[in-house]
Amino acid sequence: MNYWLFKTEPDAFSIDDLANKKSKGELWDGVRNYQARNLLRDEVKKGDEVFIYHSSCKVPALVGIASVIKDHQIDDTQFDPSAKYYDPKSTPENPRWYAVTIKHKKTFKEPLPLKDMKQNPELAGMKLLQKGNRLSVMPVDKSHGDLLLKLLG
């Protein structure tokens, strides 16, 4: 079992939206970055735990946890010209983008703001805290993941 962190903009899709999907879960599509794609395709596996992070909002923070309930599949939005994430250079014969399905597990009673994470020496080294980091899907070390779960319950 591995830990991951997925970013989402709460205005577009929040932890509450994910919670509302209940056991059905949510297909995490629309990822259009090769590094993130490689993780989704090759390394994110059913049963893994995913920290949900709200970005580009008033208080950027870790807000909850989800679990992966389905391994990667082709992200069909890449073929749909009307979709926001349409990729004209992608073909069904040679798809570029993939998506996994995750299910809401828990919304933390108190979100853990980015600001606080930066101040916790035990979390130093987390990819999320590295300057200039823009990845929307990233690995979380086991030690960091365990600690976060302990902090957040």
Next chain:
DNA sequence: GCCAACGTTGGC
């Protein structure tokens, strides 16, 4: 809204 830090694109 600003801007730093990237990633991507395309001309050469």
Next chain:
DNA sequence: GCCAACGTTGGC
């Protein structure tokens, strides 16, 4: 394959 121009992300 280099690199300038451009677009996007995301904290502040």
